[in-house]
Amino acid sequence: MGLREYIVKRIIYTVILLFIVITLNFIIFMLMPGDPMAMFAQPGKIRDEAQRQAVMERFGLNDPMYIRYGKYVLNMLTFNFGISYMNQVPVSEEIGDRMIYTFILVGISTVLSIIIGIILGVLSAYKRGGKLDTVNVVSALTFYSLPSFWIGMIFLLVFSVHLHWFPISGFQTVGLNAVWPQDWAVILGDRLWHMVLPVATLTLFMYGGYLLLTRAVMLETLTDDYVLTARAKGLKERTVLFKHALKNASLPLITNVALSFAFVMTGAIITEQVFSWRGMGQWLFKSILFYDYPVLQAIFYLLALVVLAANFLSDILYGFIDPRVKYG
Amino acid sequence: MQKKLSKRQFRITKIRETLAKIIRNKRALFGIIILIIYGSLAVFAPLLTPYDPIRDKALSMPLSMPLWYANFLQIPHSENVLPISDSYLDSPSALPEWTINHSSTVNISWINFTGFTREIDTLVRGPQEHRKAGCFLINLTGFPENQTEATLTLTARPFIYSYPIAPQRFKVVLLYLAKKVELAPARMFVYIGQNTVESMTDDFVGVGNEVIRTFQLSKQNIKENSETIYLDGLPLQKPKDYAIFYNNGTIVFSKPPGRNVNATANYKFYNRYLIYDSNREEKPLSETTIEWNQLLADSQSSTEKFKVRYFGDVMADPASIVFSKKPGNYTVVFQLVFQKKGNYTGGTAVFLDNLYVKLYGNAFGSLGTDTYGSDLFCQLVFGAQISLFIGLLAAFVSVVLGLTVGLLAGYVGGLTDEILMRFTDILLVLPGLPLILVMMVVLGASMWNLIILLGFLGWMGFARTVRSMVLSLRERPFIESAKAAGAGTGYIISKHVIPNVMTVVYVTLATSVPAAILSEAALSFLGLGDPLHISWGKTLYYAETSQGWKQWFCVLPPGLSIALVSLSFILFGFALDDILNPRLRARK
Numbered sequence: 016m017g018l019r020e021y022i023v024k025r026i027i028y029t030v031i032l033l034f035i036v037i038t039l040n041f042i043i044f045m046l047m048p049g050d051p052m053a054m055f056a057q058p059g060k061i062r063d064e065a066q067r068q069a070v071m072e073r074f075g076l077n078d079p080m081y082i083r084y085g086k087y088v089l090n091m092l093t094f095n096f097g098i099s100y101m102n103q104v105p106v107s108e109e110i111g112d113r114m115i116y117t118f119i120l121v122g123i124s125t126v127l128s129i130i131i132g133i134i135l136g137v138l139s140a141y142k143r144g145g146k147l148d149t150v151n152v153v154s155a156l157t158f159y160s161l162p163s164f165w166i167g168m169i170f171l172l173v174f175s176v177h178l179h180w181f182p183i184s185g186f187q188t189v190g191l192n193a194v195w196p197q198d199w200a201v202i203l204g205d206r207l208w209h210m211v212l213p214v215a216t217l218t219l220f221m222y223g224g225y226l227l228l229t230r231a232v233m234l235e236t237l238t239d240d241y242v243l244t245a246r247a248k249g250l251k252e253r254t255v256l257f258k259h260a261l262k263n264a265s266l267p268l269i270t271n272v273a274l275s276f277a278f279v280m281t282g283a284i285i286t287e288q289v290f291s292w293r294g295m296g297q298w299l300f301k302s303i304l305f306y307d308y309p310v311l312q313a314i315f316y317l318l319a320l321v322v323l324a325a326n327f328l329s330d331i332l333y334g335f336i337d338p339r340v341k342y343g
Numbered sequence: 344m345q346k347k348l349s350k351r352q353f354r355i356t357k358i359r360e361t362l363a364k365i366i367r368n369k370r371a372l373f374g375i376i377i378l379i380i381y382g383s384l385a386v387f388a389p390l391l392t393p394y395d396p397i398r399d400k401a402l403s404m405p406l407s408m409p410l411w412y413a414n415f416l417q418i419p420h421s422e423n424v425l426p427i428s429d430s431y432l433d434s435p436s437a438l439p440e441w442t443i444n445h446s447s448t449v450n451i452s453w454i455n456f457t458g459f460t461r462e463i464d465t466l467v468r469g470p471q472e473h474r475k476a477g478c479f480l481i482n483l484t485g486f487p488e489n490q491t492e493a494t495l496t497l498t499a500r501p502f503i504y505s506y507p508i509a510p511q512r513f514k515v516v517l518l519y520l521a522k523k524v525e526l527a528p529a530r531m532f533v534y535i536g537q538n539t540v541e542s543m544t545d546d547f548v549g550v551g552n553e554v555i556r557t558f559q560l561s562k563q564n565i566k567e568n569s570e571t572i573y574l575d576g577l578p579l580q581k582p583k584d585y586a587i588f589y590n591n592g593t594i595v596f597s598k599p600p601g602r603n604v605n606a607t608a609n610y611k612f613y614n615r616y617l618i619y620d621s622n623r624e625e626k627p628l629s630e631t632t633i634e635w636n637q638l639l640a641d642s643q644s645s646t647e648k649f650k651v652r653y654f655g656d657v658m659a660d661p662a663s664i665v666f667s668k669k670p671g672n673y674t675v676v677f678q679l680v681f682q683k684k685g686n687y688t689g690g691t692a693v694f695l696d697n698l699y700v701k702l703y704g705n706a707f708g709s710l711g712t713d714t715y716g717s718d719l720f721c722q723l724v725f726g727a728q729i730s731l732f733i734g735l736l737a738a739f740v741s742v743v744l745g746l747t748v749g750l751l752a753g754y755v756g757g758l759t760d761e762i763l764m765r766f767t768d769i770l771l772v773l774p775g776l777p778l779i780l781v782m783m784v785v786l787g788a789s790m791w792n793l794i795i796l797l798g799f800l801g802w803m804g805f806a807r808t809v810r811s812m813v814l815s816l817r818e819r820p821f822i823e824s825a826k827a828a829g830a831g832t833g834y835i836i837s838k839h840v841i842p843n844v845m846t847v848v849y850v851t852l853a854t855s856v857p858a859a860i861l862s863e864a865a866l867s868f869l870g871l872g873d874p875l876h877i878s879w880g881k882t883l884y885y886a887e888t889s890q891g892w893k894q895w896f897c898v899l900p901p902g903l904s905i906a907l908v909s910l911s912f913i914l915f916g917f918a919l920d921d922i923l924n925p926r927l928r929a930r931k
Contacts, residue, residue, distance in 0.1 A: 035769055043781065160857055160909035162864045165883060165902035168892055176893050274771070281776035285865055289887070300869065303780050311781065318774045326772075 025330055029323050036319040037091050041084055044308045087312075096313035101305045106313045109298070117294035120210065120286070121279050124217035129272065131218070132225025137256050139226065140233035152230070155223035163220040163282055167289035170212045181212050184291035213290045217282050221275070228271055232264040239263075266333060273329035276322050364922045371918030374911035381908050385727040392721040396877040401716040403707035404511050406894050413706040421506035422704035426675055427499050430699040432477045442498040448485045449495045449681070453477060478696035483527055483681050484689055491683040493527075497698070499675040506670060510702035527681045527691045675700050711896040713882065714889035722882045723900050729878040730860050730908065733794055737859035740798025742805060742852050746844070749809025750836055754817060764810070767803045775800060776865065783871045790873040793866065797859045805851050812844050846923035853916030857909035864905050879905050 071077045078086070090097060096106035139151040158166075175183045236242065237260055245255045283296035291297070295314060302310040365371045384391065394402065403423055413420040429437045438453045445451065455477060479497075486493050504510075677698060681691065710719035752763040779796050786792045816822060816839075825835050866872055867880025868887065879901035891897035 032765075032768060032772060036772055039769070039773070046785070156910055156913055157906065160861075160913060161906045162861055162868070162880070162883075162902065164865065164868050164887075165898070165905065168883070168887065168898055169902070172893065172895070172898060278775065280774045281865075284776060284780075285868070288869060299777055300780065303777075303784050306784075315774065315777065318777070319772050322772050322774075 022331060025327055029327050033319065033323055034088075036323075037088060037316060038084075040312050040315045040319075041087055044312055045080075091312070091316050096316075097309040099302075099307055099310050101302065101307045101310070106309050109310075110295075110313060110317070113293065113295045113298050116292060117283050117287070117296060120213055120217065120292060120294060121283055123210070124214045124221060124282075125272075125275075125279065127214070128218045128220075128222035129225055132222040133229050133261070133268070135222075136226040136229025137233055137261060139230045140237060141252075141256055143234065148230075151226060155226040157223075158219050159223040159227075161219075163216060164285045164289050166219055167212070167216040167286060170216060171289070174212060182209055185209060185293075213286050213292055216289070217286050220282050220286075224275070225268070225271070228268060229264070232267050233260060236260045236264045262336070265336060269329045269332055269336070273325035274322075276318075276325045280318055361919075361922055365915075365918050368918045368921070370914040374914035374918070377907050377911040378915065381727050381731065381904065381911075384724045385731050388724040388728050391724050392718065394718045394721040396717065396722045396725040397875070399717060399721070402718055403712045403716055404703045404705045405712065405714045405716050406891060406897070407705050407707035407712040407716070408894075409709055409711045409896055410706045411709065412711075412896070418706075419507045420704065420706035421508050421510050421702075422706055424502065424504060424510070424702040424704070426502040426673070426700050426702070427698055432479060432696055432698070434477060437477065438479070440500060442500075443496070444498070445495040446487050446490075446493040448487055449481060449483055449493050449679075451479055451481045451495060451497075454480045478694050481679060481693045481695065483687075483691040483693075486527075486681070486683045486687060493681040493683075495679045497677045497679075497695075499698075499700075501672045501674045504670050504673050504702070506704070508705075511705060512703040527687055528684055529679055529681045529691075529693060710900055711894070713885050713897055714891045715885070719882070719896060719900065722877050723879070723904065725877050726879040726882060726901060727904065727908075729790070729873075729876045730863060730880075730905065733790060733797070733863045733878070734856040734860035734908075734912075737794045737797035737801065737863075738852055738855040740794065741801035741855055741859075742848060744798065745802035745805030745851070746809055746841075746848060748802065748806040750813055750840065750844075752806070753810040753813025754832070754836055754840060756817075760810075763806075767806055770800065771803050773800075776862065779862065779866065780869070780871065783866060788871045788873055790876055793863060793873065797862055801855060801858060805855070808847060808851075809844055812847065813840055816840055816843055850916050850920040850923065853912050853919055856912040860905060860909055860912075 068077070089095075094107060096110070098104070099106050099109065135151050135155075139148045142148050170181075171183060174180045233256075239260075242255060242260050245259045246252075250259075280296060280299070283294060284300055285296070286292065287294045287296035288300060298310065299314050301307075302314070365375070408418070408420065410420075410422070412418075429440060432453065435453045438451070443451060481495055483493060675698075677695075679693060679695075708718050708720050710723060713719055713722070748763050748767070752760040779793075779800060782796050783792065786796075822835060822839055825839055830838075863872075863878060864880030864883070867878050868884045870884055870888075872878055872881045872884065882901040883898065886892045886894075886897040
């Protein structure tokens with residue numbers, strides 16, 4: 016089977032999966048007990064049946080189930096997520112705003128943790144059983160075992176409460192007297208200053224997994240013959256490690272990075288909660304407590320989309336990185 | 344028979360060898376020791392602490408520091424003081440402990456009395472105290488000649504307050520029943536101070552009299568009608584902020600739990616005398632008084648009620664003024680004053696019980712207290728119970744599920760394999776923690792729901808591993824020969840396939856406990872934990888949502904415990920993996 020057929024097959028498979036996930040999202044939130052009406056409307060606000068009907072109509076809750084499902088699937092595919100029960104703002108509007116914050120937070124920490132994890136993992140594998148290896152493995156396992164919210168709490172306790180180095184919460188100083196774009200440096204600096212602790216927390220939460228995986232894969236690779244050959248050629252040790260060995264060891268890493276997108280939200284919810292960071296995680300948590308179905312459906316759908324896309328891309332990327340991979 | 348025995352012998356030897364190898368591994372040994380420590384904390388939790396982690400609040404000042412810490416750094420601190428040893432007047436010897444001055448027409452005696460209802464007992468004494476008998480009976484036979492007042496003064500043994508700082512709060516509880524006081528209205532005074540009752544005045548705190556240093560808590564008239572109960576000075580008529588939970592015959596006094604206190608939160612109170620609905624601002628459904636059962640027979644009317652009165656910090660923190668000359672000798676005095684009104688004909692009696700005084704210290708126990716005055720060591724050991732229980736059980740459920748799915752998919756193959764693996768794929772795409780959060784809100788925050796959810800959403804990776812192992816096992820010659828010998832699918836799976844994947848099962852069991860423990864902690868931290876149990880995550884939740892997160896003793900012990908236990912399981916699992924699946928050993 017050639018590359019093209021493989022890609023077509025993967026696309027079909029991904030689309031089917033996506034549909035199943037969309038349907039599951041529908042079912043889960045339909046099965047949820049409690050009338051969303053009661054949640055969205057303050058008690059006493061809705062006075063008569065006509066008003067109730069009007070509100071039901073507005074949120075499209077009057078239609079029979081199959082029409083609601085059809086509308087829902089169409090809305091999902093066209094990224095039209097409806098109106099939030101909580102504050103009655105279109106979900107798509109708020110998503111954009113929230114997503115940027117989460118993307119910055121999670122993006123930076125993911126990149127940082129991958130870089131740190133890979134470098135330390137390679138060094139660990141190179142000096143297997145040495146002091147550095149032991150320190151690396153034990154600290155990676157320790158950080159893996161620590162609850163991420165607790166790391167955040169300790170950071171706040173030490174660096175915010177006692178040392179006053181970083182702010183306690185939020186993404187910018189309240190009442191900061193600066194205008195975009197003239198004072199861009201001040202604003203940017205302020206944002207970065209607010210980001211240090213959340214990013215550090217998330218990075219510590221994630222890097223351990225990458226370190227251990229890199230180490231394990233590199234241990235396998237380093238015993239291969241071509242590494243011996245590269246060494247025999249008199250190449251620098253750094254070149255051997257990072258150019259020859261790491262390239263071949265990177266396949267499982269890519270799969271892992273792709274799969275980890277599903278877990279990113281876990282870290283985001285907790286970190287954003289601890290640091291009052293107004294991103295998707297905080298929003299998701301609030302929406303769960305308020306039974307805000309449109310928001311929840313939108314977030315779950317987008318998450319599934321991201322994960323599926325990442326898995327799909329990683330499968331395709333395999334072939335470009337490693338020509339030995341046969342599709343099929 | 345002989346064969347079976349030797350097989351068992353062989354297995355025992357194998358297990359012994361494995362154990363020996365594990366113990367030789369330094370990291371695994373570390374893990375095992377930590378697990379044994381936390382395991383015994385969990386098992387012996389009720390023996391290690393006299394308190395209950397949920398019910399016992401206000402044991403000491405909020406955020407009291409650990410005692411050893413205060414001693415070690417020589418921080419000026421105070422501890423709880425209970426000046427009256429036999430508060431509950433359990434035995435006849437309670438009477439001689441008090442110095443009694445009384446008018447000639449007033450007499451006091453100790454009577455045996457078992458008429459306390461269970462409710463009043465738990466409300467006043469707290470859940471840990473046992474129900475005991477006895478109270479003081481004060482009879483007024485008349486008034487002395489030419490006097491309009493008859494007095495009875497009960498002075499407790501002086502106690503030495505030895506701490507360098509004043510207590511930040513104190514509480515006085517007093518239980519009384521008054522009979523026939525319309526002709527001789529009585530007033531109750533409670534004093535705490537350094538002086539005898541003769542020199543005590545009516546000075547209130549605001550005056551700040553340095554010489555007298557006596558605080559008169561109340562001189563309220565004793566009434567026969569029902570009154571509102573005051574707990575810690577907070578009138579309970581405003582159920583918005585505080586509520587009394589009545590749970591298994593004990594009373595929990597707390598704010599409504601959880602972050603999601605919203606319009607739908609509907610609390611049910613099974614309290615016999617205080618029933619509040621947090622949604623409605625209605626009067627209590629039943630009265631705040633309790634019938635005195637036993638003595639009803641010889642009382643004149645049936646309207647007599649037993650009343651509980653708490654003299655809490657009615658004023659803003661009088662403790663520091665009352666105890667301003669610290670350290671020193673102090674006394675507690677209860678004074679009862681009858682006033683003549685018209686032509687007194689006799690028959691007035693007052694029953695007194697539960698003369699309870701507590702001075703709250705700011706250092707407590709081995710790990711201090713949290714914002715609600717609950718013992719943190721108690722929370723730690725009971726938290727170990729819950730965290731380990733949830734972690735182990737959830738890991739077990741997920742491993743069993745993963746094993747089943749993996750075996751079926753791998754061995755049966757074909758359509759079964761396809762369906763099961765696609766199902767696995769779907770579950771892998773769904774976001775883990777958000778889904779659990781949603782389901783917890785849907786199903787309700789209970790421990791069993793959490794275990795089921797964690798188990799059902801944690802098996803996918805393991806199922807894949809088992810499937811791939813079974814796929815390669817299926818083609819091995821020994822399976823072929825079993826098939827050729829006519830063995831059925833069930834037999835082959837149970838006798839040939841499962842024993843070969845068991846090593847992976849043990850390892851996965853050990854390594855998936857931390858994931859469950861961490862998930863439980865995260866959920867509890869977000870306020871979705873089981874409200875009936877305390878866990879390490881919930882201790883951290885309480886800390887995060889109050890001022891507790893700024894105190895190291897609130898944050899460090901539970902967090903480190905989660906980390907240590909998780910790490911131990913991982914190290915143990917890795918060591919087990921090295922020993923049971925020796926793939927890596929050949930390479931140097």
